Amino acid sequence: xxxxxxxxxxxxxxxxxxxxxxxxxxxxxxxxxxxxxxxxxxxxxxxxxxxxxxxxxxxxxxxxxxxxxxxxxxxxxxxxxxxxxxxxxxxxxxxxxxxxxxxxxxxxxxxxxx
Numbered sequence: 001x002x003x004x005x006x007x008x009x010x011x012x013x014x015x016x017x018x019x020x021x022x023x024x025x026x027x028x029x030x031x032x033x034x035x036x037x038x039x040x041x042x043x044x045x046x047x048x049x050x051x052x053x054x055x056x057x058x059x060x061x062x063x064x065x066x067x068x069x070x071x072x073x074x075x076x077x078x079x080x081x082x083x084x085x086x087x088x089x090x091x092x093x094x095x096x097x098x099x100x101x102x103x104x105x106x107x108x109x110x111x112x113x114x
Contacts, residue, residue: 001036001037002036003034003035003036003098003099003101004034004035004036004066004069004098005032005033005034005066005067005068005069005072005094005097005098006032006033006034006035006038006041006042006064006065006066006067007030007031007032007064007065007066007067008030008031008032008033008041008042008045008059008064009028009029009030009059009060009061009065010028010029010030010031010045010049010056010057010058010059010060011026011027011028011057011058011059011060012026012027012028012029012049012054012055012056012057013025013026013054013055013057014026014027014054014055015053015054015055016053017052017053017054018053019052020054020108020110021110023110023112024108024110024111024112025111025112026055026057026110026111027108027109027110027111028060028108028109029105029106029107029108029109030105030106031045031048031103031104031105031106032067032094032097032103032104032105032106033045033097033101033102033103034097034098034099034100034101034102034103035101038064038066041064042059042064044101044103045103048103069094069095069098072091072094073090073091073094081106081107084106084107087106087107088106089104
């Protein structure tokens with residue numbers, strides 16, 4: 001089965017992940033995955049989170065979205081995150097993410113103590 005590009009908007013908690021600022025209890029973050037199904041994409045993401053010590057809490061809005069890798073740069077990155085464009089893989093790199101079944105994440109939006 002051929003891989004597709006999936007966006008997994010997640011709510012995560014810090015756990016033992018020391019790359020997250022000390023003042024944050026958790027964050028929302030989009031993970032992007034090359035996988036054949038959304039179930040496979042979500043499974044890969046949870047494994048990545050666990051491997052770095054983060055705790056998966058929930059899917060934001062309860063859904064994984066399929067993105068069109070052909071319109072990745074102009075239709076997604078520049079339309080939604082122009083100020084963070086240096087953070088995302090290029091149009092060419094995203095094709096590799098899909099074909100190789102890779103996982104990467106966008107910027108984290110953290111929250112701290114009440």
